[in-house]
Amino acid sequence: xxxxxxxxxxxxxxxxxxxxxxxxxxxxxxxxxxxxxxxxxxxxxxxxxxxxxxxxxxxxxxxxxxxxxxxxxxxxxxxxxxxxxxxxxxxxxxxxxxxxxxxxxxxxxxxxxxxxxxxxxxxxxxxxxxxxxxxxxxxxxxxxxxxxxxxxxxxxxxxxxxxxxxxxxxxxxxxxxxxxxxxxxxxxxxxxxxxxxxxxxxxxxxxxxxxxxxxxxxxxxxxxxxxxxxxxxxxxxxxxxxxxxxxxxxxxxxxxxxxxxxxxxxxxxxxxxxxxxxxxxxxxxxxxxxxxxxxxxxxxxxxxxxxxxxxxxxxxxxxxxxxxxxxxxxxxxxxxxxxxxxx
Ligand SMILES: *[C@@H]1O[C@H](CO)[C@@H](O)[C@H](O)[C@H]1NC(C)=O
Ligand SMILES: *[C@@H]1O[C@H](CO)[C@@H](O)[C@H](O)[C@H]1NC(C)=O
Numbered sequence: 001x002x003x004x005x006x007x008x009x010x011x012x013x014x015x016x017x018x019x020x021x022x023x024x025x026x027x028x029x030x031x032x033x034x035x036x037x038x039x040x041x042x043x044x045x046x047x048x049x050x051x052x053x054x055x056x057x058x059x060x061x062x063x064x065x066x067x068x069x070x071x072x073x074x075x076x077x078x079x080x081x082x083x084x085x086x087x088x089x090x091x092x093x094x095x096x097x098x099x100x101x102x103x104x105x106x107x108x109x110x111x112x113x114x115x116x117x118x119x120x121x122x123x124x125x126x127x128x129x130x131x132x133x134x135x136x137x138x139x140x141x142x143x144x145x146x147x148x149x150x151x152x153x154x155x156x157x158x159x160x161x162x163x164x165x166x167x168x169x170x171x172x173x174x175x176x177x178x179x180x181x182x183x184x185x186x187x188x189x190x191x192x193x194x195x196x197x198x199x200x201x202x203x204x205x206x207x208x209x210x211x212x213x214x215x216x217x218x219x220x221x222x223x224x225x226x227x228x229x230x231x232x233x234x235x236x237x238x239x240x241x242x243x244x245x246x247x248x249x250x251x252x253x254x255x256x257x258x259x260x261x262x263x264x265x266x267x268x269x270x271x272x273x274x275x276x277x278x279x280x281x282x283x284x285x286x287x288x289x290x291x292x293x294x295x296x297x298x299x300x301x302x303x304x305x306x307x308x309x310x311x312x313x314x315x316x317x318x319x320x321x322x323x324x325x326x327x328x329x330x331x332x333x334x335x336x337x338x339x340x341x342x343x
Contacts, residue, residue: 051264053134053340058263059126060336064103064295065095068124071296078305079149079298080321081107081121089122102140107148107297107330116318119327123296130154130291130339132241132284134267136260137167138335139234143297144226146172146313147320148330149304152237154291160184160207163288166216167237167248170225171304172311177224177237179248179275180216181205187282189215205282217248217275224250224274227329234333236260240267243284247273265340293337297330 059067070086089095094106108120143150151169156162164182178201181187187205205215219225223232235252238260249270251257259266300308300317308317320326 051259051266051340052342053265054343055263055338056133056341057128057339058336059338060334061097061101061103064105064124064334065090065097067128068126068293068295070095071123071125075123075298075301077149077298077301077303079121079301080116080118080147080305080318081298081301082118083123083296084120088120092120094120094122095124101335103332103334105295105297105332105334107143107299107327109324109327109330112324113322115322117321119299119321121297121299121330123294123298125155125292125294128292130241130293131289132243132341134240134265134340135167135238135293135337136265136340137237137337138256138260139168139229139237139332140335141230141234141331141333142168142226143330143332144170144173144230145326145329146311147299147304147308147317147326148172148297149299149301150297150330150332152293152295154293156288156290160212161287162290164214165239165241165246165288165291166214167239168225171307172313173226174311175222175225175228177219177250177274178216179219180214181246181277181282181288182207182212182214183282183287187215187287189277190281205277205287215277219250219274221250221252221274223252230329234335238265238267238270241284241288243279245276245278245280245282245284246288247277248275249273263338295332295334297332299330 070089072083072085075081084094094108097103105122113119137152149171151166153164153166155164160182161184166180169178183205185206189200189203199218199220201216201218202213203215223229233253236256237250239246239248257270299321305317
C-alpha cells in the first residue's frame with residue numbers, strides 16, 4: 001500500500017505545475033522533441049509470431065474483482081474520496097463487468113455530495129506480487145476531468161524503499177501521460193541513462209528530505225491521457241521491467257502491435273519506448289521488489305488539489321467534488337491487463 005509519506009511526494013511534485021489545462025509548453029513536465037506518433041504501416045509490416053515471453057496472468061472481466069483487493073481505508077494522498085469495500089463497490093455499481101467483458105471501475109456520478117465532501121470511488125491492487133516481467137494494460141477509457149486524479153501503478157513494501165512505478169498518471173484535463181519512478185537512495189536518471197532526453201521531467205528517483213518528485217518522463221503523444229485518449233478508444237500501456245531497467249510504451253488504439261493483440265508480445269520489435277529507466281544508474285532488484293499492480297481514481301488531494309487553480313478548472317476543487325456531472329467521465333473501462341515472464 002502507498003505510504004502516507006507519498007502524500008508529501010505528490011505535494012512537491014505538484015507545486016511546479018502551471019497552466020496545466022491550457023498549455024503544454026511551459027509546465028513542469030513539458031513535452032518537447034520526441035515524436036510520439038507511430039505509423040500504422042510500420043507496425044503492421046512486422047509479423048512477430050515468435051515471442052520469448054510466456055503469459056503468466058490475464059486479468060480480465062471478473063478477475064479484477066476476484067484477484068485484486070479493494071482498498072477501503074482513507075486515501076493516503078488525502079483525496080476527497082471514500083474508497084469502497086468490494087461488497088459496497090459491487091452493490092453501488094462502481095465496480096462491474098459489462099456484457100462485452102469490459103471491467104468498469106467508476107467514481108460515483110449519481111449521488112449528491114456537498115462542497116468539500118467525499119465521493120465514493122474504488123482503489124484495487126493485485127493480491128499477487130511481482131519482481132519484474134512484461135506488463136500489458138489495454139484500456140478503452142480512463143478517468144479524467146477537473147479534480148480527477150487517476151493512476152495505474154505498482155508499489156512495493158516500505159515505501160519508498162520497495163519502489164513505485166507509475167505507468168499512467170495525471171490530473172484534471174491534461175492530455176499527455178507521465179511515467180515516474182519513486183525509490184530509496186541511489187537510483188537516478190543520468191545522461192547515459194536517458195534514451196529520450198527531451199522529455200525528462202526530473203532525474204532523481206530517490207526521495208530526499210522533502211524532495212519526493214521522483215524521476216520521470218512525459219509522453220509527447222497528445223493522445224496518451226484523458227479525453228483525447230478516450231476519443232480514440234484508448235490504447236495499450238506496456239512496460240518491461242527486468243535487470244536492464246524499465247521501459248514503458250504507449251500504443252494508441254489502431255497502432256497496437258499485432259503481437260500484443262495476439263498475446264505473443266515481442267518488445268524487441270516495438271518502436272522506441274516513451275520512457276526508459278536504465279539499470280546503469282539504478283539497480284532494479286535493489287530498488288523495486290514485491291510489487292502489487294494498482295488502479296485507482298482519487299479526487300483533489302495532494303496532487304489534484306494543489307494543481308486545481310492553475311489547471312484552468314472553474315471554482316475550487318471542493319466545489320468540483322459537488323458537481324456530479326464531472327464524474328460522468330471518471331471511469332476506467334478496462335479490456336485486460338496481462339503479465340508475461342520469460343520461461
Ligand atoms: C504472420 O505469420 C503467421 C504465422 O506464420 C501467418 O499465418 C500470417 O499469414 C502472417 N501474417 C502476415 C500479415 O504476414
Ligand atoms: C459542472 O460540470 C460540468 C462539466 O464539466 C460543467 O459543464 C458545469 O458548468 C458545472 N456546473 C457548475 C454548477 O459548476
